[in-house]
Amino acid sequence: MAAHPIIKVENLARRYGRRWALAGINFEAREGSVVVVAGRNGAGKSTLLRVLATAIRPDRGTALVGGFNVAREREDVRKITALLSHYSYLYESLTARENLRVAAEHLGAGRNGLMSLLERVNLGPRADDPVSTFSAGMRKRLSFARILLQDPRVVMLDEPYGQLDPEGFVLVDEVVKELKAKGTTILMATHQLERGASLADDTIHLEAGRIVHGGSPC
Amino acid sequence: MPRRYPYVISSALLAVAIYFGLAVTYVDQYLHADISLGLPVAARTLIAVLSGLIGAAIYLAADDLKSPRCANRLIFTGVILMLIGTWFGLFVAPPEEFMGDVQRIMYVHVPTAWNGLLALTVAFVCAIVFLFKGDWKWDARMEASIEVGVVLAFLLCVQGAIWAKPTWGVWWDWDPRLTTTAVLLFAFLGILALRKFVDDPMKRAIWSSVATIIAYVDVPIVYFSVRWWNSLHQLQSNPNTVSKPFWIPLRANAFGILFVMVGFIMLRARIASLRLETEIAPPPLEFGEAV
Amino acid sequence: MMAVFVFGAAALLLFSFAVGPVAELLRQFSAGFLWLGLLLSSTLTLAESYHAEMENRALEGLLLLPSDPRALYYGKAIANWLQLWILGVALTPVMVILYDAGTTRIFALVAVIGLGTAGLSAPGTLYAAMTAQVRSKQTLLPLLLFPLIVPALLASVKATSLIVLGDPMGEIKSWLTLLVAFDAIYWSLCGLLFGRVVEE
Numbered sequence: 001m002a003a004h005p006i007i008k009v010e011n012l013a014r015r016y017g018r019r020w021a022l023a024g025i026n027f028e029a030r031e032g033s034v035v036v037v038a039g040r041n042g043a044g045k046s047t048l049l050r051v052l053a054t055a056i057r058p059d060r061g062t063a064l065v066g067g068f069n070v071a072r073e074r075e076d077v078r079k080i081t082a083l084l085s086h087y088s089y090l091y092e093s094l095t096a097r098e099n100l101r102v103a104a105e106h107l108g109a110g111r112n113g114l115m116s117l118l119e120r121v122n123l124g125p126r127a128d129d130p131v132s133t134f135s136a137g138m139r140k141r142l143s144f145a146r147i148l149l150q151d152p153r154v155v156m157l158d159e160p161y162g163q164l165d166p167e168g169f170v171l172v173d174e175v176v177k178e179l180k181a182k183g184t185t186i187l188m189a190t191h192q193l194e195r196g197a198s199l200a201d202d203t204i205h206l207e208a209g210r211i212v213h214g215g216s217p218c
Numbered sequence: 219m220p221r222r223y224p225y226v227i228s229s230a231l232l233a234v235a236i237y238f239g240l241a242v243t244y245v246d247q248y249l250h251a252d253i254s255l256g257l258p259v260a261a262r263t264l265i266a267v268l269s270g271l272i273g274a275a276i277y278l279a280a281d282d283l284k285s286p287r288c289a290n291r292l293i294f295t296g297v298i299l300m301l302i303g304t305w306f307g308l309f310v311a312p313p314e315e316f317m318g319d320v321q322r323i324m325y326v327h328v329p330t331a332w333n334g335l336l337a338l339t340v341a342f343v344c345a346i347v348f349l350f351k352g353d354w355k356w357d358a359r360m361e362a363s364i365e366v367g368v369v370l371a372f373l374l375c376v377q378g379a380i381w382a383k384p385t386w387g388v389w390w391d392w393d394p395r396l397t398t399t400a401v402l403l404f405a406f407l408g409i410l411a412l413r414k415f416v417d418d419p420m421k422r423a424i425w426s427s428v429a430t431i432i433a434y435v436d437v438p439i440v441y442f443s444v445r446w447w448n449s450l451h452q453l454q455s456n457p458n459t460v461s462k463p464f465w466i467p468l469r470a471n472a473f474g475i476l477f478v479m480v481g482f483i484m485l486r487a488r489i490a491s492l493r494l495e496t497e498i499a500p501p502p503l504e505f506g507e508a509v
Numbered sequence: 510m511m512a513v514f515v516f517g518a519a520a521l522l523l524f525s526f527a528v529g530p531v532a533e534l535l536r537q538f539s540a541g542f543l544w545l546g547l548l549l550s551s552t553l554t555l556a557e558s559y560h561a562e563m564e565n566r567a568l569e570g571l572l573l574l575p576s577d578p579r580a581l582y583y584g585k586a587i588a589n590w591l592q593l594w595i596l597g598v599a600l601t602p603v604m605v606i607l608y609d610a611g612t613t614r615i616f617a618l619v620a621v622i623g624l625g626t627a628g629l630s631a632p633g634t635l636y637a638a639m640t641a642q643v644r645s646k647q648t649l650l651p652l653l654l655f656p657l658i659v660p661a662l663l664a665s666v667k668a669t670s671l672i673v674l675g676d677p678m679g680e681i682k683s684w685l686t687l688l689v690a691f692d693a694i695y696w697s698l699c700g701l702l703f704g705r706v707v708e709e
Contacts, residue, residue, distance in 0.1 A: 013500070017417065055569055056709045057420065060500060074708070078575035089570025091561055106576035150574065349705060405656035412653060415643050421709070425639050428702045429653060432632060435698060436657050443660035443687055447667065 004067065006031040006154060006185050007052065011061035013209075014047050021047040023209035024061060029187065029202065031153075034180055036196040037189040039206035045189035046086060048206070049156040052187065053083035065154055082152035084160055088139045089146065092132040096123050096142050099131060103146050117145045121171065136163040144175065155179060157188045161195055169195065224280030225288060231273030232477075236299075239266030239469050247466070270473060271336075274480045278340065281484050283355060283491040289484035296477025303329075303470030311463050320384050325464070327377045329472035331395070333479050334370030335437075337363050338406065340483065342434040345427035354494050355487075357423040360430060361413065362486035364406050366479055371403040394445040401440050405433040419497045510554075514596060517550040518603045525607055532609055539610035540670030544625065544662055547597050551626075552651045554596070555633040558589050559641035568707060578704035586634040586696070593626035610673045617681075621668045624688040628661030629654075631695035638706050664688045 005028035014022040022044045029035045037045045050056045052065055054074040062069060068076040090099050100114045118127045121141040131139065140163050147155060160172045176186055176199055190196045197203070204214035242254045242262060254262060281288065307325035314321030344360035347353070378396040379389045390396070409429045416422040524542040528534050562568035571581060598619055605611045612618060636653045640646035668684040 015498075018497075053573060055573060059498065075575055078573055081573075083573055085566070085570075087566035087569065089567050089573075090565050091567050092564055093561065103570075103574060106571055106574045146570075401656050401659050405653075408649075408652040408656060412639070412643075412649060415645065415649055421642075424705050424708075428635070428706055429639075431702065432635070432695075432698065433657060435694065436660070439660045439687075439691055439694070443663045446683065446687070447663050 005029055006066055007035075007187070008064045009048075009052075009061070010063070012048070012051060012058050012063050013060040014051055014056065014058050016047075020209050022051065022058075025206070025209070025211045027204055027211060027214070029185060031185055032180065032183045033201040034176065034186045034188065034199050036193070036200040036203045037187060037206060038191065038193055038196070038203055039189075040191065043206040044209040045206055046158050047209075049083060049158050049187060049189055050085070052077075052154075053081050053085075053156050054078055055083060055085065080153040082147045082150040082155050084143055084147050084155070084157045086158055088131075088143050090131045090139060090142060093130055095128045095130050096134070096145075097127045099142060100145060100149060103149055107150065109149065114149075117148055118142075120148065121145045122167070137165055137168055140164055141168065141171070144172070148175070152184065154185045154187065157186065157190075159190055160188060161190060161192050173199065224276050228273040228276035228280070231269040231276070232473075235266045235270035235273060236473060238262040239270065239473065240466065243465050243469070247463075266469075270476060274476055277480055278359065278483060281487070283358060283484075283488045286485055286488060289481040289488070291481075292477045292484070293481035296474045296479075296481060299470050299474030299477060301474075303467045303474055306470060307467030311467050317385065320381065323377055323381050325467040325471050326475075327374070327381060328468060329475045330370055330374050330377060331399070332472060333475045334367055334374050334399070336476070337367035337370055337479055337483065338402065338434060338437075341367055341406075341430050345430040345434075348423060348427050349431075354419075354423070354498065355491060357419075357427075358487040358490035358494055359483065360423075360427065361490045362483045364409060364426075364430065365486055366482050368403060368406050368410065370475075370479070371399050371406070374399045375403060392444070392448050394441055394448060397444045397448075398437065398441045401444075402433070402437060405436065406430075409433060419494060510592065510596070513550050513553050514599055516553065517546045517596060517600045520546040520549050521600065521603050521607055535608040536610050537670075537674070539604050539608035540673055541666050542608065543597075543600060543604045543669060544666045546600060547593065547622075547626070548629065548655070548658075548662065550596055550600075551593050551629050551633060552647075552654070554592055555589060555630070555637040555654075556640065556646055556650050558585065558592075558634065558637055563641050569709070572707065578707055579700050581707070582634065582638075582700050582703035585638075586630055586699070589634050589637075590627050590630040593630055594623050597622035597626050612673050614672050618669065618672050621665060621672065621685070621688075624685065624692060625661060625665030625668075627692045628665070628688060628695065629658055631692065631699050632657050635699040635703055635706060638703065661688060661691045664691065 007027075007029040009025060009027050011024045011026060012022055013020060013024045025044075025048070037048060039045050047056070051058050052063055052070060054070050054077050057071055062071070064070070065077045066080045068080075070077050091102065094102065096118060097114055100117065101111055104111060104114060115124070115127060118124050121144050123138060123141055123145065126134070126138065131142065134142070140160075144160075147157075157172075157176075160176075161169055164172065173195070176188070179186060180199075188196055188199075193203075202214065205212050238254075238257070239262070245251050245253050257265070277288065277292065303325060307322055311322070311325075313319050341360050341363040344356045344363060348356040348360060375396065378391075378393070378399070382391045382393075382396075383389050409426050412429060413422055413426050416425060521542055524538075524545065525535055528538060559568070562571075568581070572578065601618065601622070633650075633654055636650055640650045640653070643649060664684045664687040668681050668688065671681045671684070
């Protein structure tokens, strides 16, 4: 529908040392759609998401998110995106609530509503326990709460189902639907296709840093 | 071929520098003729210094890091100038009034100091240009000029020690200039070590640029702090290098070291850029034709 | 923090063995020893200062929020500064006891330690951000930092020893000016450059 795609990627490439994790990919995503990025481990899914979220720079090619260049207008891209990364971005010695408060203060958001966010991801009873006592799944939930706090236009979810229990799967699905209903664009990297497929408007398959299926040709 | 213009211009500038800096003085002193075109001494010196610096700068900036030919020519010219300077310094110039033959080390010491500082200034400029433009050539040039600057700073410390022993009776005199050089030497060695420890080319380039800027800004502060710190010592008088018989060896060496330094930086930058090329080469095969 | 203090105190004790039990000499060198001890301890605290940020890449998380890298830098640098300042003040009694280098100008001494540690922590915080991401950070941080902070070290040692040994000529003012200038330059320059260092 929208004339301008919210994500527009052209010839994007990124290397780690001598290995090209992304070797020139092209695709577009409509605003408000859910795009599933599929592929094996090491296919370049995480790298793509990290480049689009400006966690790392592209080596070649361009990518626009919300019309902003991820290499040059990083500040603007960051204001409208949120990344659920492999890294939890959490301070181990702080409690769940304190971790959210740190993020809220950097965002200039208020402190209220943090508890309801924690309850939303079923961490209410553990709100005042330090993150170092948390299991991997609980950390994931807390990172999810952090994403919701950011209230972004584009959300990148890197393996959102990883390490979660079945209850957590349902939570992710709910949150994704909720975000989508608000018009948020979601880019989800996963190898659990059967879960992602039910939500996806579009799917792109990556293999060895290239798109082998899906995406829109340029 | 428009790429040739910079070389023509910079070679002309360097020729002008040698003409006004060296040839005029030589002809005046030994052939007793005036080829100064009526320019006073101050103007000639200014022209020589400026055109030398600008010529060297153009050489460095215009070099595409592809062929070593220009650099080789510069080094060749520089070596000849240094031979001339050495000859005049050792055999033609009279021994200095107070310090005698020891003084002759000034003919290399002072030009080394000028050019060492100049090499690090080049590194500083490269660092700033890289941070603003992100062009890899400037990273290669920065690496090259830091290395050459470190070598010159090391030579400077050694020469300083050689000079201090017969003059002051000690190897190290805590003279502010010499001490500043030693501090600089370690500061930039640290940056070279940093470059060795970082594998990612982008991080390496940015971090070493940042470190270079920080270290360079430190130069005057270190100098003044050491000077105050050491102010109980009587400040050493400037070795007498300004009177006429000393001009030719001093200037010939100054230009000689300048040319060799610029040539070395160009050659070393070429090596760095070849390495960078493999590090940042484009992805293989169907790059650009995905989907 | 306690461990670093003990390390610094142990260093002060060891320095005195380099001179021998000559009270007059020890008093003469006390300021230099204090600052060397502080400098050695500072590499420990600075190198550790990004530990919490590097564990789960919390620093990257903060940058993506987005937050201003300058704010992150100044937050970190001020934290490092206060830590070193406290450490320096805590080491002073050790210096007084070991080297018999007492003074009544407590306030001036605390101020000098504050200015000097500010000079250590401004570039120290920046370099620690680099070396925290690099293998063998313990070597690299002092290698980069020590030559750089020579002016701050000189000025601090001089000012401290003028306080301890007496200042008949009123020289301390020029050293304090140098320290303030060093601090001003590096607190602003490092803040400007920090963004480039932590951005990937």
